[in-house]
Amino acid sequence: MQAYLKLDHIDKTFTRGNATTEVLKEINLTIDKGEYVSIIGHSGCGKSTLLNIVAGLTDCTNGCVLLENREVNSPGPDRAVVFQNHSLLPWLTVYENVRLGVDKVFASSKTRSERDAWVMHNLNLVQMAHAKDKRPSEISGGMKQRVGIARALAMEPKVLLLDEPFGALDALTRAHLQDSVMALHQKLGNTILMITHDVDEAVLLSDRIVMMTNGPSARIGEVLEVPLARPRKRLELATNPGYLKCRQRVLEFLYERHRFVEAA
């Protein structure tokens, strides 16, 4: 089977003056269409850099990112990003934030009223249609992140990139939003690449978990398949032996073999 998204021998070094730091080394990863892949690792291991490279927001030093066998090296709506801190434009309403992307992506393929309907459709998907005329400062953190997801989905991306999307949320909101993302993935069949540092989140949501070693020169340490049937239910999984085994594997990787070394 041909890879849908392929990360091919990606290296990344940052140079500042004379000092060069190798952040990522030899990252190889293929993701199939409709797959949900999580990247997990300690903070500072370069997972966000990796996501930015896939998004095209950062250039890689060596290697390339292939999407449907074509190299992508600049940002675009085919790889929409949901940012950790939602990144909604505060001077636009919820509706206008989503509309901004829709207007660019479907400028020629949809009429004005179709675009309007498409924005509302996507706001409905994340249950945010009721707040369409509110500004980001008037809605809660979880709601902002929902809108961020709607904005990304509305661009009909080939790959949805989630950069620690639930990191800034409280535990209850996070669980609620994770369920929503799972339901959306189930319904729309998006290909999703997610950065996380939460073991439970990774196991619950992913088909595969990519575990990164500590930086500098972070590599992919191990890739774990999560053989749990979908749809997954949070409560049932809590006692599911398969879930616990996966969780155990990730924890062992993170806390025994690649313990986080406190950087000076």
Added chain:
Amino acid sequence: MNMPAIKTEPATAIVAPKTPGASAPAATPVVTMTPKRPPRSEKYSKMAKDTAVRVVPPLIVIALLMLFWELVCQRAGSTLPPPSRVFKDTKELIFDPFFDRGGIDKGLFWHLSASLQRVALGYSIAAIVGVALGTLVGQSVWAMRGLDPLFQVLRTIPPLAWLPLSLAAFRDGQPSAIFVIFITSVWPIIINTAVGIRNIPQDYRNVAAVVQLNPLEFFGKIMIPAAAPYIFTGLRIGIGLSWLAIVAAEMLIGGVGIGFFIWDAWNSSHISEIILALFYVGIIGFVLDRLIAGLGKIVTRGTSAG
């Protein structure tokens, strides 16, 4: 007319549960409950109180200062007129600001409007050029390295120092005055805009990159709104400076304008007229500042809040 209607409702509500006995004792009082709204007179008195809290203290201070001024300047040999004299001398100017006897013998309205027109023109050019240059300097590292030292030096030149040079260049008072306004107010606009553009969060740039906004859309949809609070800070400083500069410039170029009016009054020893003109200059400067601040508040609504 509304008052009696509202008042009768609770009255019936109290009566209602008594008459039907045990039929629906719980439901009726709940349904007829009306939200308690403070009477309108109370609201007005509260509003009046709030206004009084803000208006009364400055009024008292002004009255005291006037009294002090009156007492100090009432002496026989005082060089400046007391407020009562100022009012008596300038009554005609105050009550008839629209007269026009040709030349520069016009009412204060015409002088002020001539000055305001110059400021409006010079300041508008400064706003456009300032935002454009500020964007360039904020966005491009090379433009900043090249232009910033130049700006830092030029902005310290006092407004009036530009006047002889611009008179030499334009050979006319009107464009020279406008140029002085422009050159005075453009620097804070450039510098604040540049800071605002430089401070646009990387997140917004990322969003624009993912959505693939072109440079023009990026300018209009991200840069300007994101930098608007800074831009308006610059615009507000700019309008203040240009109002400062116009009076000085007009004293030198002559013609119709509040600056020359003051100079002319000085030459004819009409000290009361100078004081009246200063009063108007102050009020208009204040109004201009508030105008830009208010505009900024409307435009940047929502921007500052995350």
